[in-house]
Amino acid sequence: MKFAVAIPALNAAVRTGWITVQESYFRQSVQPALHLLADSGSTDSTIADAKEYGWEIMPVHRHDFNHGATRQKIVQKLAEAGFDAVVFAVQDACPATSDTIPPLRAGIRLSDIGVAVLMFQKKSHIMITLPKK
Numbered sequence: 001m002k003f004a005v006a007i008p009a010l011n012a013a014v015r016t017g018w019i020t021v022q023e024s025y026f027r028q029s030v031q032p033a034l035h036l037l038a039d040s041g042s043t044d045s046t047i048a049d050a051k052e053y054g055w056e057i058m059p060v061h062r063h064d065f066n067h068g069a070t071r072q073k074i075v076q077k078l079a080e081a082g083f084d085a086v087v088f089a090v091q092d093a094c095p096a097t098s099d100t101i102p103p104l105r106a107g108i109r110l111s112d113i114g115v116a117v118l119m120f121q122k123k124s125h126i127m128i129t130l131p132k133k
Contacts, residue, residue: 001105002085003105005036008074008090009038016092019049022055027098034078035053040061041062087101
């Protein structure tokens with residue numbers, strides 16, 4: 001299963017433990033084909049930090065940012081690039097363990113509707129399958 005981890009963000013470096021969040025995804029036992037940051041105009045070091053860790057940057061104009069619409073643009077971009085699924089995460093939550101992604105992948109394989117949700121640290125990660133052309 002070809003999947004990505006995607007995080008919409010704005011000024012994550014000054015608001016959150018952004019470096020820790022990024023490191024936590026690179027410690028996962030299963031790695032995505034792509035780490036994607038949908039940045040809506042950060043003015044701090046969010047983008048530079050993400051590039052240093054190898055994240056692909058998807059610029060989103062701040063006035064165009066919408067939680068649902070931005071995630072839909074991510075889905076479209078990844079589907080067009082041949083991805084099967086995406087894990088949506090948030091800029092201020094780290095996976096609880098290095099094995100956070102495997103249960104999401106297992107949930108996708110067991111789900112008829114193609115959605116898996118995992119809660120931790122009072123935040124959720126959602127993995128969804130992507131539409132095929």
